[in-house]
Amino acid sequence: MSHDDIELLIPGPVPVSAEVLAAMAEPVRQHYGPDWLPFYGEFTARLRRVFATTASVYPIPASGSGGIEAVLGSLAGADGHVGVVVNGFFGHRLLDIARSYSRHVEALEVPWERPADPEETRRWLRARDLHLLAVVHSDTSTGVLNPVAELASAAREAGAATVVDAVSSLAGTPVETDAWGLAAVASASQKCLETPAGLAPVAVAQEGWDIIDRQTSPGCGWYLNLRRWRQYEREWPHHPYPVTIPSSIVVALDRALRRILDEGLTARFERHRRAAAALRDGLERLGFRVLADRRWASPTVTVAYPPAGVDATALIRTLRARHRIAISGGLMHLAGQVIRIGHLGSQAQLERMQRVVGALEACLREGVPTTR
Ligand SMILES: Cc1ncc(COP(=O)(O)O)c(C=O)c1O
Numbered sequence: 158m159s160h161d162d163i164e165l166l167i168p169g170p171v172p173v174s175a176e177v178l179a180a181m182a183e184p185v186r187q188h189y190g191p192d193w194l195p196f197y198g199e200f201t202a203r204l205r206r207v208f209a210t211t212a213s214v215y216p217i218p219a220s221g222s223g224g225i226e227a228v229l230g231s232l233a234g235a236d237g238h239v240g241v242v243v244n245g246f247f248g249h250r251l252l253d254i255a256r257s258y259s260r261h262v263e264a265l266e267v268p269w270e271r272p273a274d275p276e277e278t279r280r281w282l283r284a285r286d287l288h289l290l291a292v293v294h295s296d297t298s299t300g301v302l303n304p305v306a307e308l309a310s311a312a313r314e315a316g317a318a319t320v321v322d323a324v325s326s327l328a329g330t331p332v333e334t335d336a337w338g339l340a341a342v343a344s345a346s347q348k349c350l351e352t353p354a355g356l357a358p359v360a361v362a363q364e365g366w367d368i369i370d371r372q373t374s375p376g377c378g379w380y381l382n383l384r385r386w387r388q389y390e391r392e393w394p395h396h397p398y399p400v401t402i403p404s405s406i407v408v409a410l411d412r413a414l415r416r417i418l419d420e421g422l423t424a425r426f427e428r429h430r431r432a433a434a435a436l437r438d439g440l441e442r443l444g445f446r447v448l449a450d451r452r453w454a455s456p457t458v459t460v461a462y463p464p465a466g467v468d469a470t471a472l473i474r475t476l477r478a479r480h481r482i483a484i485s486g487g488l489m490h491l492a493g494q495v496i497r498i499g500h501l502g503s504q505a506q507l508e509r510m511q512r513v514v515g516a517l518e519a520c521l522r523e524g525v526p527t528t529r
């Protein structure tokens with residue numbers, strides 16, 4: 158079985174354009190020095206535009222979790238008082254990461270079907286005297302979009318800064334690092350940024366640096382410690398990062414960023430909204446129940462329960478075998494209960510959504526074998 162003919166509609170990684178793939182195939186470039194730095198400056202300027210920030214940005218070589226660990230670990234430190242919104246698998250991941258750094262971490266458990274409420278969050282943070290709020294923007298396990306702008310504003314009123322996991326939202330739905338007053342944001346190359354996995358771009362605003370600079374201990378770790386990234390940026394102008402950044406993936410991400418900015422962020426967000434709506438309408442017509450209410454459904458991923466009597470795992474397997482379309486299953490207590498379909502970046506096309514709905518319809522009509 159060849160993997161070439163499988164259409165990837167899992168919630169990342171996403172199919173990558175021929176142009177980005179060609180960029181990865183170019184001869185490997187030296188990742189520092191005068192031939193590289195003008196390009197690197199343009200690359201970081203483009204990255205800032207996508208993060209909507211004038212702040213520091215770093216392309217950390219890691220998967221998304223590495224970027225989250227860098228921002229959350231560096232801002233939490235050992236003594237930070239951190240509150241984590243937990244309304245999905247990736248909220249649990251944030252909590253695990255926060256607890257691996259800090260002694261004072263509390264979880265705001267919210268039902269997975271709904272977003273965190275800003276007013277409730279404000280009261281909760283204040284009552285516990287927490288100074289840092291960590292939240293997943295679009296939880297890829299539920300398809301629920303947390304209202305990050307409102308949560309950050311509520312956190313500010315409670316005296317807390319906000320760190321955001323924007324792994325499955327950046328470049329698919331607005332993420333306004335500066336306008337929303339976010340202290341730090343982490344993302345990943347393989348989702349709406351339409352590049353293979355390997356880079357975790359992060360943005361750190363002045364508020365984030367102020368938190369880091371107020372810490373009395375030097376923070377944990379070396380590689381993912383943002384102090385280290387800033388130190389090399391300041392002290393090593395010919396090589397403004399502490400490690401060998403993967404130049405081929407940086408070049409590929411830069412090509413993808415050009416395409417993203419050429420499309421225009423506003424047009425792009427609208428494309429994601431329309432794909433999400435088309436998919437939802439199609440699934441509901443077939444008798445699926447989408448987990449997230451329309452009011453807070455993520456524009457980048459949809460999670461749905463199949464019609465009664467249809468086994469989610471068997472449906473996913475049948476769709477792949479008969480129609481060569483890959484979608485994902487549920488995580489944690491949703492395992493075996495739901496399907497997850499990505500409309501991230503290159504996936505967010507009406508034709509792709511119509512194709513997957515048509516293929517699901519054919520599976521239901523022809524029958525889905527439930528024996529495993
Ligand atoms: C919202 C969210 N956060 C974090 C991650 C973890 O990213 P990675 O698997 O690249 O470490 C993912 C991955 O799917 C995600 O969707």
